[in-house]
Amino acid sequence: MNYLNDFVSLLSKLISFESIARNRNECRETAFFLKGILEEIGFSVDVIEHPEGNPVVLAEMKGTDSGFIMFYNHYDVQPPDPIEKWETDPFKLVKKNGILYGRGVGDNKGNIASRIIVVKKLLDELGELPVGVKFVIDGEEEVGSPHLLEMLQQRKKFFNDVIGVIWETGGFHQDGSLSLTLGLKGILYVEMRAKRLRRDAHSSLAVLLPSAIWDLISFLYELKRTNLEAIKSFHEGIIDVKEVLREIEEVGYEIAFYPETLKEEYGIESFVDGLEGHEALLAYFGRPTFNIDGIVAGYTGPGSKTVLPAEAYVKVDFRLVPNQDAKRIAEELCNFAKQYGIECKVHSMTEPAFTSFKHPFVQRVLKILKKMRRKVKIAPWSPASGPMHIFTKYFGLPVVSGIGVSYWSSGHHAPNENIRLQDVEEAMKIIEEILKSKEIRREE
Amino acid sequence: MNYLNDFVSLLSKLISFESIARNRNECRETAFFLKGILEEIGFSVDVIEHPEGNPVVLAEMKGTDSGFIMFYNHYDVQPPDPIEKWETDPFKLVKKNGILYGRGVGDNKGNIASRIIVVKKLLDELGELPVGVKFVIDGEEEVGSPHLLEMLQQRKKFFNDVIGVIWETGGFHQDGSLSLTLGLKGILYVEMRAKRLRRDAHSSLAVLLPSAIWDLISFLYELKRTNLEAIKSFHEGIIDVKEVLREIEEVGYEIAFYPETLKEEYGIESFVDGLEGHEALLAYFGRPTFNIDGIVAGYTGPGSKTVLPAEAYVKVDFRLVPNQDAKRIAEELCNFAKQYGIECKVHSMTEPAFTSFKHPFVQRVLKILKKMRRKVKIAPWSPASGPMHIFTKYFGLPVVSGIGVSYWSSGHHAPNENIRLQDVEEAMKIIEEILKSKEIRREE
Structure with a gap:
């Protein structure tokens, strides 16, 4: 058979x-x-x-x-x-x-x-x-x-x-x-939304009217730039990947990591932050991420429309290494977003x-x-x-x-x-x- | 009749x-x-x-x-x-x-x-x-x-x-x-595009793969934060609005500016940067703007999709006061974007x-x-x-x-x-x- x-x-x-x-x-x-x-x-x-x-x-x-x-x-x-x-x-x-x-x-x-x-x-x-x-x-x-x-x-x-x-x-x-x-x-998937105006405005009013998308971008970029400093629990419990890798390598196993395949598949010459060799390996396993899965605001069709968007949306995900705590990170993130007038909705959370x-x-x-x-x-x-x-x-x-x-x-x-x-x-x-x-x- | x-x-x-x-x-x-x-x-x-x-x-x-x-x-x-x-x-x-x-x-x-x-x-x-x-x-x-x-x-x-x-x-x-x-x-309307990967990637690869949307956001935010410092001609030829307003007010005319109507219409309590009173008036007429008309990247539908977007787009407009030079600003902006690997396409330009x-x-x-x-x-x-x-x-x-x-x-x-x-x-x-x-x- x-x-x-x-x-x-x-x-x-x-x-x-x-x-x-x-x-x-x-x-x-x-x-x-x-x-x-x-x-x-x-x-x-x-x-x-x-x-x-x-x-x-x-x-x-x-x-x-x-x-x-x-x-x-x-x-x-x-x-x-x-x-x-x-x-x-x-x-x-x-x-x-x-x-x-x-x-x-x-x-x-x-x-x-x-x-x-x-x-x-x-x-x-x-x-x-x-x-x-x-x-x-x-x-x-x-x-x-x-x-x-x-x-x-x-x-x-x-x-x-x-x-x-x-x-x-x-x-x-x-x-x-x-x-x-x-x-x-682990993963924490969150949708965030800024609303600043009752309705979209003519873009000439950008002199005075607040912009939902500028506010959202500033919030995201500052979080990223400071390596999520404001989310204290993000930096707690992160396992030491070097120790984990040492345990494996000392008995003669190679670590499964294919940087050149990745580069080829996505058509890139170098990784983010210029990561190469062992540094890239350590990052791949040991670093949590903060990724933008999707963002949208205003007019995105063909040609031009001069609009100041009333609202802006973003979907982000955080990949968490053992033993980060998805639930605490979600709470702190959403509390922090609230201070910026940004709504936060947790889509899903999976622990490492x-x-x-x-x-x-x-x-x-x-x-x-x-x-x-x-x-x-x-x-x-x-x-x-x-x-x-x-x-x-x-x-x-x-x-x-x-x-x-x-x-x-x-x-x-x-x-x-x-x-x-x-x-x-x-x-x-x-x-x-x-x-x-x-x-x-x-x-x- | x-x-x-x-x-x-x-x-x-x-x-x-x-x-x-x-x-x-x-x-x-x-x-x-x-x-x-x-x-x-x-x-x-x-x-x-x-x-x-x-x-x-x-x-x-x-x-x-x-x-x-x-x-x-x-x-x-x-x-x-x-x-x-x-x-x-x-x-x-x-x-x-x-x-x-x-x-x-x-x-x-x-x-x-x-x-x-x-x-x-x-x-x-x-x-x-x-x-x-x-x-x-x-x-x-x-x-x-x-x-x-x-x-x-x-x-x-x-x-x-x-x-x-x-x-x-x-x-x-x-x-x-x-x-x-x-x-x-005047107005300068520009579409910009960052492409970093051959195709969208699984978001877990954000550890190593460059992100078109993060790059675009960083570029935009840094330009905004530095008040477009890198675009030298943006700051040249700006007319002194105080002088213009003085000429009008000294013969007894009021300046046409309705801040409360604006606030009411758009449902806001305050203007950007806390501008109020005479400062708001000066900004309304005297300040050029840098507005995001639309932005889009990645998955923007309902629910979640864990994706690292290969490309990101933004449409921006600049409102220019007399006597800023739309053409020179466009050139400098697009040259600067190029340094960041961001494509630039001028949709339209109208002088003040x-x-x-x-x-x-x-x-x-x-x-x-x-x-x-x-x-x-x-x-x-x-x-x-x-x-x-x-x-x-x-x-x-x-x-x-x-x-x-x-x-x-x-x-x-x-x-x-x-x-x-x-x-x-x-x-x-x-x-x-x-x-x-x-x-x-x-x-x-």
Whole structure:
């Protein structure tokens, strides 16, 4: 039996659901489709629904030995925009020259399908699983998993006997290596709004009338220029990344960091602040960010309109390193904005998460990869975010990320998202080995 | 014969043309409609066309005495957007409780119609005009009159024997006074664009990737904070407004400045920089401005998208006081932007214009208004802009503005633009008196 064909067939069905988080019905259908598939294989499945959110799918199957490997995945996807830049229908799986195209093939339906098919393969070959497997399949990861903790708290028992969690995503670099990633940065996403006039004014009145957009720009720029000095808690609890990196490097692992790939992909010659070499590496992992995701005010159409805009909006996000406190930062930021007459609305908040490199689960996964002679680099954490802290902090579980079906050019969140079949095969082998290996469930 | 009815009938036809400058055919039809109307009354009319612009209408009728009073008006109007805020069809004249509604009733079709009907009335009553009348009716005022100078330069002789120019617009304040306005600020409208990445990036990469919007904001804010220090020519040639105001006030005229009306209209309690009283007055006339008309970057839709925008755009305008040099400022600004890797595109440029308070034409108009016992205040110039420098600088003519059919709440450029019939009657009386008075054409 060709399990790669089974994978393509399951993925093809998953891609056909337009499960963008805001499409509530479509998401619910995807969750129940997954329930069906998982039950067919032999999982016992529980779909937890939420009046304001998409369902989360919990699945469980015991193994020969006690204990469970848990997979965290999500079935929701990013919107396909800009739709006009897709060369194929984003909600139809297209296979061309060993490459699969579609929204979610890499992030994250390809990983869902590959992990389910590995379980199927093990059952076909061994009759039962060597170790138990649990799935948590989220439906709101792309919008910050706002209801996940609340839903999982109702099922605390589900997290008993979990040896460790394998995170949703991951993939292969140009040098063929995998990055084993031990955490995620946190994120604080905030929308701010300045309103200064009852209505837009003729721009000639800029002599006397206050400008919402100048006020907003001044506020943002001063915050940036002072490195968020006014937000005291922003500077508290920041973990020393040098220490974390030393721990990894002293046992001979390379750090997963590909500055030249980044430069090439985005067509730039140098990084911000002239960061190079080790400084760039330290910044990549150790620095929190203050990014403007979007800003708009006044007339932005073609040609000219001489207007003094009454209002101005900005969306910003802060990526937080362990152990910054998203909630306190949000409070201080919004209090500070208020002093400038700027309204503040927190869209989402996700705490940073981190599993120690020395944790036995991490070491066991590394040992398996070493046995398989796979090239592995280590990232202390990813600069991206996700609800990992729910598992590390609330349920006290170790989490490793980075074993997935994507590759360096998969284009998650972008048009023409794609994965290579060769990587899928490779990722499936590794997951199979982890589930089969006695290593993973034995205390040292 | 009721000339107010004639006015409403002519205005009604003018309003029915959707003569927004970009509607080239509609503008051409409006110009030829005006040609017909003016010829019917007895003007000799010349329509100058331009391959890339809308036609300008030149009309001329001799009077008993030598010399001409020239009216500058424009038949193009602002787009009606936001259309949903109109309570009536913007391109249909609606009369309700002595008020006329429609796009252009105040700016500037009401003034065109009122001035034509006054000429008709004088001809009916006197058989011929006491003084000659010329019209320049522009078709691109609302987009910066980009072709007007070029078109008028072909007809230099048309500007011979002109005593003075009466500008397009004007109206009545809450205290019943007219503002005689002796100039306009200039304007420089520029679009700037920063591009830093080949494509938008995931916001987590803000640690290392340059941000187009942060760069643009830093550039703008630093320019603003240093009062445009880097643009040397911005600070050259600025006229001393105190001297100009002193000249007016020492002969007993009040300065036309209504700070409380402004505050009320825009719902604010104080002006920028805490300007109050005489300081606010000096700033209103004497200060150039640096305004952001529009800015956009990244994701501006509902909800959140974690994106590091590859590009950012801004539209800015500078209002220039006499005698700042728009062209040199534009050059220096764009050279400076280039140093920051910011592209610069000049949309339009209009020089400031100014006629001396002591000019005999200004003094004669004031004498007529005094005889009529009209309440008059003086504005050395308006904070708004227009192609007045073509008349003052290129043809060396004195220009007065401020005698028009609008009132404080006409809402030029806004939805529900409107004028009051009582003001139309009043403005027509004044124009009639200016054309009839021996005063206007007699050297002192």
